Amino acid sequence: MMTAMKQSAVVLCYHDVVNQVSTASGMQSPGSLLYKMRRSDFAAHLDAIGRAGLTPTLPNTNGQLTSENSLVLTFDDGGISAISEIAPLLESRGWRGAFFITTDWIGMPGFLHAADIAALADRGHLIGSHSRSHPQISRLSSAQMREEWQESIRILSEIVGSRVVTASVPGGFYSQQVARAASDAGCRLLFNSEPVVQLEEQNGCLVAGRFRVVANTTTKTIVGLAQRRRAPQLRQQLSWEAKKAAKRFGGALWFRLRNRLRPN
Numbered sequence: 369m370m371t372a373m374k375q376s377a378v379v380l381c382y383h384d385v386v387n388q389v390s391t392a393s394g395m396q397s398p399g400s401l402l403y404k405m406r407r408s409d410f411a412a413h414l415d416a417i418g419r420a421g422l423t424p425t426l427p428n429t430n431g432q433l434t435s436e437n438s439l440v441l442t443f444d445d446g447g448i449s450a451i452s453e454i455a456p457l458l459e460s461r462g463w464r465g466a467f468f469i470t471t472d473w474i475g476m477p478g479f480l481h482a483a484d485i486a487a488l489a490d491r492g493h494l495i496g497s498h499s500r501s502h503p504q505i506s507r508l509s510s511a512q513m514r515e516e517w518q519e520s521i522r523i524l525s526e527i528v529g530s531r532v533v534t535a536s537v538p539g540g541f542y543s544q545q546v547a548r549a550a551s552d553a554g555c556r557l558l559f560n561s562e563p564v565v566q567l568e569e570q571n572g573c574l575v576a577g578r579f580r581v582v583a584n585t586t587t588k589t590i591v592g593l594a595q596r597r598r599a600p601q602l603r604q605q606l607s608w609e610a611k612k613a614a615k616r617f618g619g620a621l622w623f624r625l626r627n628r629l630r631p632n
């Protein structure tokens with residue numbers, strides 16, 4: 369097995385893909401609209417990745433990234449568009465995605481049902497945890513963090529019929545304690561929202577950063593990120609540091625800023 373020191377991956381973090389922006393999939397708060405991408409724009413991203421000669425891959429069933437330079441497409445929250453839009457667009461190119469599910473939302477309006485999640489897994493997509501209740505998880509006690517990961521991993525493992533070993537941190541509320549709790553709950557590969565390509569190890573759990581994709585992210589940015597160009601990485605790093613600073617001042621300001629900052 370490759371050591372974490374040497375391993376790197378470009379991981380893109382998508383949310384929902386919708387036919388029209390008003391179409392209901394996933395979260396419905398005003399801030400979440402930023403993360404709902406039009407179907408045609410998402411298809412253009414995939415076409416651009418293909419034209420650049422890149423092929424998205426997935427971690428194996430042990431949560432290991434088998435290529436040293438992986439490109440991984442991830443989708444957070446478990447909105448219904450995972451199965452109605454995203455999976456078909458990926459599969460038509462022979463590709464698969466990683467879907468991270470908030471288990472309290474399974475079966476709610478706009479979200480995947482258990483049968484959809486099982487079907488995605490059967491079709492070769494990766495199913496991971498996005499916590500049980502989508503809390504600001506880094507602000508919880510260690511026991512609460514562990515419960516969030518344990519319970520969601522238990523439910524998802526039951527649905528897909530095999531042990532779930534990957535997770536993504538809701539809202540980017542990451543800390544080392546969050547990783548430790550995930551590791552304790554059996555997570556082997558945890559995705560956060562730090563815009564970096566280098567993987568690091570935390571208590572037996574590999575931690576991978578991700579680059580956020582929003583509704584107006586251009587194909588040029590996607591290809592630049594996938595090709596590990598420095599400029600688009602730097603733009604995301606600056607924007608992410610600003611967001612983290614805003615988060616420290618609490619919710620209202622964070623939402624105002626989140627709606628204003630639109631990194632490409």
Ligand SMILES: [Zn+2]
Binds near residue numbers: 444445498538539
């Ligand atoms: Zn989320």
